[in-house]
Amino acid sequence: MGKRTLGIHHITAIVGDPQENVDFYAGVLGLRLVKKTINFDDPGTYHLYFGDDGGNPGTIMTFFPWPGAHQGRIGAGQVGTTAFAVPNGSMSFWEERLETFGVSYRVEERFGERSVTFTDTHGLQLALVERYEGKASEWSFNGVSPAEAIKGFAGAVLLTSQPEKTSELLEETMGFERVGEEGGYVRFRSKADIGNTVDVWQQAVARGALGVGTVHHIAYRANDDDDQLDWKQHVESAGYHVTPVQPRQYFNAIYFREHGEILFEIATDPPGFAHDESYETMGEALKLPDWYEPQRAKIEQILQPATVREIEKL
Numbered sequence: 001m002g003k004r005t006l007g008i009h010h011i012t013a014i015v016g017d018p019q020e021n022v023d024f025y026a027g028v029l030g031l032r033l034v035k036k037t038i039n040f041d042d043p044g045t046y047h048l049y050f051g052d053d054g055g056n057p058g059t060i061m062t063f064f065p066w067p068g069a070h071q072g073r074i075g076a077g078q079v080g081t082t083a084f085a086v087p088n089g090s091m092s093f094w095e096e097r098l099e100t101f102g103v104s105y106r107v108e109e110r111f112g113e114r115s116v117t118f119t120d121t122h123g124l125q126l127a128l129v130e131r132y133e134g135k136a137s138e139w140s141f142n143g144v145s146p147a148e149a150i151k152g153f154a155g156a157v158l159l160t161s162q163p164e165k166t167s168e169l170l171e172e173t174m175g176f177e178r179v180g181e182e183g184g185y186v187r188f189r190s191k192a193d194i195g196n197t198v199d200v201w202q203q204a205v206a207r208g209a210l211g212v213g214t215v216h217h218i219a220y221r222a223n224d225d226d227d228q229l230d231w232k233q234h235v236e237s238a239g240y241h242v243t244p245v246q247p248r249q250y251f252n253a254i255y256f257r258e259h260g261e262i263l264f265e266i267a268t269d270p271p272g273f274a275h276d277e278s279y280e281t282m283g284e285a286l287k288l289p290d291w292y293e294p295q296r297a298k299i300e301q302i303l304q305p306a307t308v309r310e311i312e313k314l
């Protein structure tokens with residue numbers, strides 16, 4: 001009883017062309033590509049992980065690039081908007097930067113915070129929010145320095161077919177604290193200093209369709225393998241069907257679908273992204289799990305190149 005999540009571990013989305021994905025998240029947003037690997041269930045496609053300099057839990061946005069796949073539809077059963085935290089006082093830098101790259105944005109205010117919202121190249125809805133809390137990312141790239149760099153997730157907006165059930169799950173089972181309600185959103189917060197807010201849109205919206213430009217799932221944090229097994233039991237006792245533990249190389253994962261149809265994951269903080277590459281070289285090489293190494297040549301031939309590069313425009 002009484003388990004409390006630290007908040008968001010990672011968020012995984014489906015996008016189109018992998019180079020366009022890298023150009024947006026590394027080139028424009030200045031995130032570090034912390035791991036370049038493949039989708040273990042579909043080895044002819046990438047799984048790209050972006051985060052702060054260390055790829056810390058609460059900072060990791062991951063992508064399945066499916067070039068040429070159909071466009072999805074954002075709606076119930078998904079994360080509607082993914083918000084990143086930027087340092088206090090850096091928002092004018094970011095507004096100017098988005099303009100420079102031709103990314104149009106609009107400004108919103110909620111829960112006393114000003115947020116700049118925009119979409120990525122493939123239609124994902126994103127936001128930047130100034131946050132005092134959260135460790136600075138030590139990553140510098142293409143004009144973004146630690147003074148402005150994205151620190152990790154500010155939070156996520158959940159679109160659900162059953163807002164009350166989803167809210168109940170977050171508060172009573174996941175252990176988030178309900179901290180406010182404004183403009184049709186209810187905000188939940190964890191005690192972590194990054195990835196710590198989840199907003200639930202209170203209206204039932206039309207069901208989303210998975211595809212390019214939509215979020216596939218949202219993962220919350222478990223301290224370690226034992227804590228994850230506790231979570232599995234805890235969530236099962238609340239009536240959810242939870243998968244067995246899946247090894248994901250950089251964390252272990254369990255999954256369940258909540259009543260509002262959003263796919264939730266609980267992922268372990270360890271071992272993290274520096275476990276098969278050094279901190280200095282993380283993200284540079286294509287990493288394959290041992291069981292795919294014999295097929296490396298073939299896999300590399302199938303994958304389109306996707307390189308972190310300095311860009312001046314999209």
Ligand code: ZN
Pocket residue numbers: 010012217219253265
């Ligand atoms: Zn995941």
